[in-house]
Amino acid sequence: MASKRGKSVARTTDYRNARANHRTIAKQLLAGTAMSLGAMMLMVPTSSQAATKTEIAQASASFDFNISAQNLNNALLAFAQQTGIQIFYDTAQVENLTSTAVTGTMTASDALTKLLDGSDVKFSFTDENSVTLVAGGDETLMDPVVVEAQGASNPGDPAATEGTGSFTTTVASVGSKSNESLRELPQTASVVTAERIEQQNFQYLDDAMRYTTGVQVAQNTAGRSSLFSRGYEVSSVQTNGVSVPLSSRDGTLPNLAMYDRIEVLRGPAGLYGGSGEPSATINLIRKQANDEFSGAGSVGYGSWDHYSAMGDVSAPLTEDGSVRTRAILSADYRDSFVDVEENNNELGYVTLDADVSDDTFLSFGFSHEHKDQVPHNGLPTDSNGKLLDVSRSTFAGADWNSFENTMDDVYFDLNHQFSDRTEGHVSLRFSNRNMNALYAYTTSQASAALTASYRALQLDLDEQASAADAYVNHNFDLLGYEQTLTVGADIEYVDQSFYQSLTNLGTASISSPVLAKPTSLTARSDYDLTSTEFGTYAKLKLQTFDDVTFSLGGRTSWYNSVQDGLVNGSNTANNTTDDAVFTPFAGVVYDLTDDFSTYFSYTSIYEPQSENTSTGGQIEPRTGEQFEIGLKGEHFGGLLNSYIAAYQMEDENRAVTDPDDANASVAAGKIRTRGIEAEVSGEIMENWQGFLGYTYIYSVDAGSTSDSSYRTYAPKHYVTSWTDYTFDEGAVDGLSIGGGVTWSDSWVFNNTIAAPSYTVVDGRISYAITDNMSVALNANNILDEKYYTRVAATSTFNYYGAPRNFFLSLNGTF
Numbered sequence: 102m103a104s105k106r107g108k109s110v111a112r113t114t115d116y117r118n119a120r121a122n123h124r125t126i127a128k129q130l131l132a133g134t135a136m137s138l139g140a141m142m143l144m145v146p147t148s149s150q151a152a153t154k155t156e157i158a159q160a161s162a163s164f165d166f167n168i169s170a171q172n173l174n175n176a177l178l179a180f181a182q183q184t185g186i187q188i189f190y191d192t193a194q195v196e197n198l199t200s201t202a203v204t205g206t207m208t209a210s211d212a213l214t215k216l217l218d219g220s221d222v223k224f225s226f227t228d229e230n231s232v233t234l235v236a237g238g239d240e241t242l243m244d245p246v247v248v249e250a251q252g253a254s255n256p257g258d259p260a261a262t263e264g265t266g267s268f269t270t271t272v273a274s275v276g277s278k279s280n281e282s283l284r285e286l287p288q289t290a291s292v293v294t295a296e297r298i299e300q301q302n303f304q305y306l307d308d309a310m311r312y313t314t315g316v317q318v319a320q321n322t323a324g325r326s327s328l329f330s331r332g333y334e335v336s337s338v339q340t341n342g343v344s345v346p347l348s349s350r351d352g353t354l355p356n357l358a359m360y361d362r363i364e365v366l367r368g369p370a371g372l373y374g375g376s377g378e379p380s381a382t383i384n385l386i387r388k389q390a391n392d393e394f395s396g397a398g399s400v401g402y403g404s405w406d407h408y409s410a411m412g413d414v415s416a417p418l419t420e421d422g423s424v425r426t427r428a429i430l431s432a433d434y435r436d437s438f439v440d441v442e443e444n445n446n447e448l449g450y451v452t453l454d455a456d457v458s459d460d461t462f463l464s465f466g467f468s469h470e471h472k473d474q475v476p477h478n479g480l481p482t483d484s485n486g487k488l489l490d491v492s493r494s495t496f497a498g499a500d501w502n503s504f505e506n507t508m509d510d511v512y513f514d515l516n517h518q519f520s521d522r523t524e525g526h527v528s529l530r531f532s533n534r535n536m537n538a539l540y541a542y543t544t545s546q547a548s549a550a551l552t553a554s555y556r557a558l559q560l561d562l563d564e565q566a567s568a569a570d571a572y573v574n575h576n577f578d579l580l581g582y583e584q585t586l587t588v589g590a591d592i593e594y595v596d597q598s599f600y601q602s603l604t605n606l607g608t609a610s611i612s613s614p615v616l617a618k619p620t621s622l623t624a625r626s627d628y629d630l631t632s633t634e635f636g637t638y639a640k641l642k643l644q645t646f647d648d649v650t651f652s653l654g655g656r657t658s659w660y661n662s663v664q665d666g667l668v669n670g671s672n673t674a675n676n677t678t679d680d681a682v683f684t685p686f687a688g689v690v691y692d693l694t695d696d697f698s699t700y701f702s703y704t705s706i707y708e709p710q711s712e713n714t715s716t717g718g719q720i721e722p723r724t725g726e727q728f729e730i731g732l733k734g735e736h737f738g739g740l741l742n743s744y745i746a747a748y749q750m751e752d753e754n755r756a757v758t759d760p761d762d763a764n765a766s767v768a769a770g771k772i773r774t775r776g777i778e779a780e781v782s783g784e785i786m787e788n789w790q791g792f793l794g795y796t797y798i799y800s801v802d803a804g805s806t807s808d809s810s811y812r813t814y815a816p817k818h819y820v821t822s823w824t825d826y827t828f829d830e831g832a833v834d835g836l837s838i839g840g841g842v843t844w845s846d847s848w849v850f851n852n853t854i855a856a857p858s859y860t861v862v863d864g865r866i867s868y869a870i871t872d873n874m875s876v877a878l879n880a881n882n883i884l885d886e887k888y889y890t891r892v893a894a895t896s897t898f899n900y901y902g903a904p905r906n907f908f909l910s911l912n913g914t915f
Contacts, residue, residue, distance in 0.1 A: 142189065163521050165280060166212050167260040167272055168203040170738015172698055176200035176216055183259050184209050190234035195222060202739035203725075204260075204272045204282055208521060257389030257454045257464055262294035262362045268790040268823075269783035270294060271739040273365035274342060275384040276588050278373065278572050278640075284735045285642075287652055287688025287702040288370070289315065289746045289778055293363040297792065300825055300839060300865060301402075302879050302908055304409070304433055304446075306338070306354040306363070306383070312385045312779040314794030315367045316381065317815035320891035320900040322437075322444055322476050325352045325504075329814050330367050330381035330775045331750060332800045339384040341514055342373070343530040344593055347383075351536045351562050352472050352506040358411050358431035359450035359468055360385045367778065368727050368748060369704040371684040372638055372656050373570075373591070379526065379706045379725060379752050385467060387512065388429070390454040391415035392422030396915050403879075403908030407435035419689045423456040438904050440496040443475040452512075460519075466512035474504040478542035479891070480611070481553050481899045486895050489547060491612065492902040493887065497553070499616040502540035509533045522576040536562040541606055541616050543897045553896075555606040557619045561599070568593040572638075575705065582644040587654075592635045601626040628666030633708065635659045640686070648692035652702075656684040660709050660722070668713045669765045675719045682707050701730045712756035712766035720768050725752035741783035748778070750774045751803065771803040791824040793839075814893075816856070818846035825865070835869035837877075850892045854899070859888035873915060879908045 168179045173195045177188050186209055203215045213224050213232065215282055223235045253804035255261045260272050262278045270292050272280040283290055293309050303309040310316045319327035327349040328335040338347040347353055357363075396414035401407075402523075415427040431448040443579040452466040480489055480497050513529040538560040545554035572589025602622035609616055623707075640654030660682070688702035706725035726894040731746030750772050756766040776798040785791045796819045825839030840863055847858040862884050867877035882905045888903035 140143070163206050163208050163518055163524075164212070165206050165259040166203045167270065167280065168200070168216065169265075169267070169271055170200055170202045170381060170740055173198040173217075173220070173222075174423070176203075179218060180209075180212065180882055183254065183256075184212075187231040188234065189231065190222075190338075195220075195234070198222070199738065202271055202735075204280065204739075206279065206518075206524065254393070255391050256456060256460070257462060258361065258386065261386075261389070262292070262296065263388065265294070266296050267294055267740075267783060267791070268297055268792050268825075269740075269742045270362070271735065271742070273364045273366075273384075274386070275339070275382055276366040276370050276373065278526065278589065279574055282735075282741060283700050284733050285650060286366075286692055287690050287700040288366055288368060288704070288729060289731060289744055289780075290364065290366045291315070291780060291782075291794070293365070295361055296503055296790070296843035297823065298357055298360075298363075299912075300864075301521060301823060301841075302358055302875075305356060306385075309357065309363055310365075310383075312792075312794075312821045312841070313363075313365055314821070315776075315778045315796050316365060316795075317798075317819070318891075319349070319814060319893065319898075320902075321349060321479075321503075322442065322474050324354050324356075324437045324444065324446065324472055325349050325474070325476065328354075328380075330365075330796060331379065331748070331776060332772070332814065333380035333752070333755070335380045335383060338511070339382065340387055340512065340530060341528055342384060343512075343528045343570050343591075345510070345530060345532045345566050345568060346564070346595060346807060350560070351534065352504060353475070353508060353534060353563070355385070355508070356431055356433070356446055356448040356470055357385075358413075358448055359387055359429050361388045362386050362785070368729060368750065369706045369725075371658075371705065371707055372640060372654050372686045379708065379723065379727070387450075387452065388413075389464060390425040390427035390452055392417055392425055397913065399910050399912040401908055401910035403435075404906035405436040405438055407433075407908060409435075409908075409910070410434045424454070426451065426453050428885070437477075438493055439477050439907070440494045441475055441498065441500055441502070442477045442496060443473075445473040447471045462514075462516040464514040466510075466514075468508075468510045468512075470506075470508045471562050472504070472506040475500075475502050476504045476538070476540050477502070479893070479900045481543045481545065481547045481897055482854060482895045482899065484546050484548060486546070488854065488856070488889055488892065488899055489551075489611070491551070492634065493554070493904055495612050497543050497611050497614065497897075499541035499555075499557075499614065499617045499618070500614075504536075504538040504540065506534070506536045512719045523573065525571075525573045527569070527571045530567070532560065532564075532566040534564040534566075536560065540612075543611070544605075546895050547611050551611040552608050553611055554608055555614065555616055556603050557606055557616075557622060559600075559602045559622050561601075562597065564595065564597045566593065566595045568619040569854075579643075584644060585642040587640045587642075588638075590635070590637045592633070595630070595632045597630045599626060599628060599630070600624070609797060624667060625670055626666075626668050628664055628668050630662065630664045632662040632709070633660070650690045652686070652688040653691075654686045654687075658682045658684065658707060662709060662719065664713075664719060669716075671716055673716070673718065677709065677719050677722075679722060696733060696736055697734050699730075699732050701728075703728055706750075706752060714767065720756040720766055721754050723752055723754045723756075725750065725771075727751075737784065739783075741781070741785065743779075743781040745777070745779040748775070769802075772800055773803040774798065785824075786826045787883075788829060789824070790826075791822075793820075793822045795820050801819070814850070816846040816848035816858070818844075820844045825864075835875075837867045837869075838865070845888075850894075854892045854895065856889050856892040859886055859890075859902070860884075861886055861888070877910050877912065879910075881906050881908075 199218050201218045203212050226232045290316050305324045305382050307318050311318045317329040336342045366382040369379050370382040394416050398412045401409040411431045414430045418424040430452040433446045435444050448470045450468040469551045511531045515527040517525045541555050541557050543553040544556045547553045570591040575586050591631050602624045604619050604622040636658040638656040643651045660679045662677040684707050690700045692698045706729045709724040727750040729748040734743040753771045755769040780794045782792040821843045822839035827837040843861045849855050861882050864880045869875045885905040890900045891900040
């Protein structure tokens, strides 16, 4: 990879006029899109005109099911959509019955047995592609009413949350391989569903994580925030279980338009997907193609000239839908409540999916995302270390600030069902990231006259990351129960070239700085870094009694990193190697009742680090362990999920900022973190969805006699919530009203900067104009609370939360 050495600031051009022209054209396109979308949706018939799926499904074939407990009519419809099997029955005889939940891989016959468990309804296959329900006692055939897939279905992702209207799901693949019941996973996990992404208008990953239990967001320009969990920063993100680096500095937090849901497993999870990062594993599940022609679109406008548009189309490429494609385009252009700041984003995504056979599924995907921003690094404190009380629009930067990031990703997934009991999966991902930035920020506390010292920083990054994961799941009988063995291997390779230069700009005003664009900067870092991590893993899910399940596993990792060049002002060469590092995992789940389970788990930490000391050396890998205990609930057959968990984590060698050199790191001693997390999500009652999450966290230096917090990045107590009710009768039929409250306890960063507590109230109202079109208005910070959402240093990185703002959107499907 070519080095950045010798490049000057002249390569970073002034994009201001180009941006203005770009946004003018974009507004015209968005306005035209809005009119076209409205006309199209009004003309689309309310009932599906698509051809019926003709694929023949075998009654004995295995399928991946994700059917929640619900009205039996709806459950049977979901069964038909996920299998293609026709069902004959009298809908009137089952309309007051409720199904049980069906999740996991099994035959159609086994799935129907579970679905109808507890009712007097029996079933009989009349051929391999149709089944008839019969009344229990007298075996009388019900009247032949056909139920089959209505509209488009998503064969590539049976656990998709899109279209379910739910705030929860019963399964997730994070921390596991294939979809596993959340209740059976001996760690805490949350799923941000498609419904919550749409309702709360989450456009970037950091938007969604701000409202996710156990995750803290260190605010920056949207798409560039830092994510923390259990006191540690998240440094990688997965797509369909395959990892890629994640960086606030590099702006690699993605747009969410191409993803169905976000799965978050908190705490170490080193068994799968790479090193045992102690914060959280975030797994983004990309949208797969539907097997019939279908689509969606939206346009929106909000406060501070926020323009947004999205188009999403799925189309079959063969008559039976076995080969299909999906394309998504998203554009988001916005100014900010902060003067000068801008944030523009464009995303394109396409996937080609194919059912090669009844047992084999293949998917290729490609995405391209571009960010173009005028960044803002936040505000300093006053000379006493107190947060400033200035206008929220204050921009402590330069009008020539610029940041650009381009991300190109290629995805490949292959699933094969070897038999009813054995399945295999292979995933590949290649990522290419390019970033360049030049911006000014404050480097001192503000004086009484509201002036501060400024610095200019130039950044350039070229990064290629390749990753692969392959595993086999096998079910077998032992001790009178069915057990599951998972065996696999993964590898990740990163090749990065990074350049950083800086220069001091002198003193200027906080509120209206006049800063000349520098003509030259001094190189601080200019290096090439390559790293490879390979690992093998195995896990046995062992049931020994009707209500007890053990999970026992381990991973062996090999890691190598080579770094060469100028690092933090020193020319250095580093080669770090770790061979056959073993990372164990153990957990047990005990079913207390039909609704509740308790669990305990032990996980270990091994995480290589790329941070450097002031002399250019790399920080040693982090090591540690976590113990976690919790209670999980699955209510109303999975319509509502809940959990409460307590944990203790000890971690050594965590890279933290060097107090004598802000551009370098030092290894911390043993840090002990304790916390509690609790969540309730899903259907409270018919038409009423809700989410409530609570997080408590406390970290201390285990080797210190002081009881003070250790470099706190978040409040001890944090509560977030969202709820929505949809009316379906009378004059208010189609009206939906929702809202939520977020509350943060007061806290102190690094025993230095005090952040007051705050309460933010958000709301939403939407109305279904037709079966295919709706309009929604989101109102954020309705009470216009003035608060700091991030505090981090006396010199910079202290951010106000957004004032009251609105976003109006028109949404349609076809």
